[in-house]
Amino acid sequence: MTTQIRTRFAPSPTGFLHIGGARTALFSWAFARRHGGQFILRVEDTDVARSTPEAVQAIIDGMKWLELDWDEGPFYQMQRMDRYKEVVAQMLASGAAYYCYTTPEELDALREAQRGRGEKPRYDGRWRPEAGKTLPTQPAGVKPVVRFRNPAEGSVHWVDLVKGRIEFANSELDDLIIARPDGTPTYNFCVVVDDWDMQITHVIRGDDHVNNTPRQINILRALGADVPQYAHLSMILGDDGQKLSKRHGAVSVMQYSDDGYLPDAVINYLARLGWSHGDDEVFSREQLTEWFDLDHITPSAAQFNTEKLNWLNAHYIKQTPDAVLAADAANRLAHRGVNPEQGPALETVIALYKDRIATLVELADAVEPVYLDIRPSDELLGQHMTETSKAALAELIEAFGNCEWSREAISAAIKAVMKNHGLKMPQVAIPLRVLLLGMTQTPAIDALVEVMGRELVTRRVRAYL
Numbered sequence: 401m402t403t404q405i406r407t408r409f410a411p412s413p414t415g416f417l418h419i420g421g422a423r424t425a426l427f428s429w430a431f432a433r434r435h436g437g438q439f440i441l442r443v444e445d446t447d448v449a450r451s452t453p454e455a456v457q458a459i460i461d462g463m464k465w466l467e468l469d470w471d472e473g474p475f476y477q478m479q480r481m482d483r484y485k486e487v488v489a490q491m492l493a494s495g496a497a498y499y500c501y502t503t504p505e506e507l508d509a510l511r512e513a514q515r516g517r518g519e520k521p522r523y524d525g526r527w528r529p530e531a532g533k534t535l536p537t538q539p540a541g542v543k544p545v546v547r548f549r550n551p552a553e554g555s556v557h558w559v560d561l562v563k564g565r566i567e568f569a570n571s572e573l574d575d576l577i578i579a580r581p582d583g584t585p586t587y588n589f590c591v592v593v594d595d596w597d598m599q600i601t602h603v604i605r606g607d608d609h610v611n612n613t614p615r616q617i618n619i620l621r622a623l624g625a626d627v628p629q630y631a632h633l634s635m636i637l638g639d640d641g642q643k644l645s646k647r648h649g650a651v652s653v654m655q656y657s658d659d660g661y662l663p664d665a666v667i668n669y670l671a672r673l674g675w676s677h678g679d680d681e682v683f684s685r686e687q688l689t690e691w692f693d694l695d696h697i698t699p700s701a702a703q704f705n706t707e708k709l710n711w712l713n714a715h716y717i718k719q720t721p722d723a724v725l726a727a728d729a730a731n732r733l734a735h736r737g738v739n740p741e742q743g744p745a746l747e748t749v750i751a752l753y754k755d756r757i758a759t760l761v762e763l764a765d766a767v768e769p770v771y772l773d774i775r776p777s778d779e780l781l782g783q784h785m786t787e788t789s790k791a792a793l794a795e796l797i798e799a800f801g802n803c804e805w806s807r808e809a810i811s812a813a814i815k816a817v818m819k820n821h822g823l824k825m826p827q828v829a830i831p832l833r834v835l836l837l838g839m840t841q842t843p844a845i846d847a848l849v850e851v852m853g854r855e856l857v858t859r860r861v862r863a864y865l
């Protein structure tokens with residue numbers, strides 16, 4: 401019987417879903433999808449001081465925007481407290497855990513003494529029951545913590561699916577506190593119980609958790625649980641080679657939505673941040689879920705590359721139907737107080753620009769002047785509106801009044817005016833661009849004129865003749 405693959409994404413809701421978290425979620429999701437397994441969303445919200453409902457929502461919004469659908473959950477650790485307490489009780493009963501009455505003051509004194517002797521500070525096991533050992537007398541009024549009885553001897557190792565074999569000597573691992581004096585379970589313990597209960601087969605997470613893994617494995621073993629496989633992903637560095645942080649701008653996934661990136665482009669981009677399939681750079685979700693494996697994840701840090709993301713985004717924008725892009729642009733323009741309904745059909749304007757931009761924000765920026773009551777700057781007018789160009793444009797507008805409204809006819813009218821006035825193309829096209837959109841560079845002038853329409857073109861040019 402083959403085991404069903406079960407992965408999970410287990411964010412702590414203390415902020416937005418950031419790029420690193422999204423990549424972890426993507427790899428866990430893709431691995432489950434590849435193997436026809438299950439992907440579970442688990443919210444690790446036990447840090448009540450830092451967890452917020454807004455952050456939970458932000459994570460869910462980010463997952464939905466990226467279309468990383470989960471099969472089970474979201475499970476919330478705060479709703480599973482009874483279960484954790486139950487397991488703590490079982491471990492106390494079996495001897496896998498014990499009460500420790502050492503006070504914080506005693507621990508401080510212990511650590512200070514150890515440091516004074518040049519030793520690494522660690523719990524000395526004074527309340528750890530051993531055969532033939534007499535435990536200290538329970539102090540009155542001290543509420544105990546519960547500690548896991550970590551194996552004293554030997555070592556714990558796992559073969560990390562990204563980093564290879566990793567081994568820790570048990571002598572390096574303290575008897576971890578699994579429940580606080582008020583009975584609340586601690587972070588590593590909740591993770592263990594959840595991975596066990598949720599029958600996770602592959603833990604795919606950031607490598608900031610490597611140091612937790614030996615403790616978690618020891619607790620899983622003490623519980624008689626199957627130990628999952630682990631794949632620890634290296635961190636993501638910013639464009640500048642530094643650890644990715646807020647300094648790098650858009651670190652929240654939803655910021656990428658605001659900034660005009662398509663979810664498919666972000667998914668494609670994130671997949672390549674540390675994983676590869678030969679030389680393939682552009683692939684669909686379907687291909688990703690067909691190809692994704694843990695063998696081709698690089699153990700070295702991945703570096704963020706905005707240029708590459710923009711390149712991919714431009715690619716995905718070109719593939720997107722004009723109507724979809726138009727709906728997005730309409731939304732962005734509405735937020736800027738611009739109403740594209742009073743003007744040329746947005747879809748046709750979009751078609752002029754979609755091959756020339758890298759983000760949906762750039763697309764909205766590009767089409768916006770068509771719908772604004774633009775006023776070319778005095779500088780541009782002074783530079784380009786000469787007596788010659790005015791005469792040529794006056795004749796052109798006449799011709800536009802009578803010609804068939806097609807790109808070919810418009811082009812022919814422009815050429816006729818050039819000929820009549822002995823002008824070169826830019827001498828007509830640039831003044832026309834300045835009057836139409838207040839800028840000297842636009843898509844092909846005949847295509848732009850056609851799309852803007854006779855009425856709008858005539859109005860904008862006449863205003864300056």
Ligand code: GLU
Binds near residue numbers: 412444591605
């Ligand atoms: N909650 C942890 C985090 O957000 C992840 C824990 C895990 O994946 O085991 O970093």
